Amino acid sequence: MAFYSIKDLEKISGIKAHTIRIWERRYNLIEPQRTTTNIRFYNDDDLKRILNVSILNQNGYKISKIATMSEAQLRERVIDLCLDTRNTDVQIESLLVAMLEMDEYKFTNVLTNSIIKLGFESTVETILFPFLDRIGILWQAGTINPAQEHFISNLIRQKLIVAIDNEMQNFVPKANKSIVFFLPENELHEIGLLFYSLIARKEGYNVVYLGASVPVEDLKVVIDVRGADALFTSLVAARKKDELEQLMTDIVDCIPNIPVYITGLQIREMQPNVPESCKIISSSNEFKERVSEL
Helix, strand or coil, X not given: CCEECXXXXXXXXXXXXXXXXXXXXXXXXXXXXXXXXXXXXXXXXXXHXXXXXXXXXXXXXXXXXXXXXXXXXXXXXXXXXXXXXXXXXXXXXXXXXXXXXXXXXXXXXXXXXXXXXXXXXXHHHHHHHHHHHHHHHHHHHCXXXXXXXHHHHHHHHHHHHHHHHHHHHCCCCCCCCEEEEEEECCCCCCHHHHHHHHHHHHCCCEEXXXXXXXXXXXXXXXXXXXXXXXXXXECCCCXXXXXXXXXXXXXXXXXXXXXXXXXXXXXXXXXXXXXXXXXXXCCHXXXXXXXXXX
């Protein structure tokens, strides 16, 4: 079981630490444990409760009313709200609870309902990507259990692979163009890469999928043998800004005269200066526009 400071709860739930303390004293919503030096700390059950409370509070429930609810009632109200796909914050926080509980049924229920209402691409971009960004922040802060992160990431990965397999059954190339999808060395988070490779296939482009942690030198060998009209990569692992800039320069120097599409949390957060042939991608629609220029 993980342990959290009150600042961790604030970061994860979006509820100010001061507010959490008031709720503790006035409504006894959660009861923190204390270290020998009298510092509050919380466990997974406390975090799940705060996330559920946050969902209800953001959707018009008064805290005095929430405080009177049993755990079963709290969960029931949250599940009802999850069925409303217009509220993406609820969807994201519900997925966080599913991750903490390692509850595949809850995860699948939230995701499937969203896909039915919004479509697959929109669900990935408006719910799953922000959810994964939140996980990435928690991972870097050391406030998430690796098993929980692997559990939820593999469920999402499975969904994307199934979607790709379904797409390939009726795949007909619309253009004689190929895009190589890869992650650089020490980059292991494939979900963004899988999603954009799916979009490329849907748009009729040939995809060469190399996966995670590909050395730049090996990338050049692949290009020499297979050829490519563009490269695509996603950067999630924590790096300094100058390291990101050097990485992209190394790729462009090794594989000149080919556009490189880049996405990922680190690109959005660090906003590095990249070579002219690198094109930062912020959405599937932008990616579709870019590849149409090949």
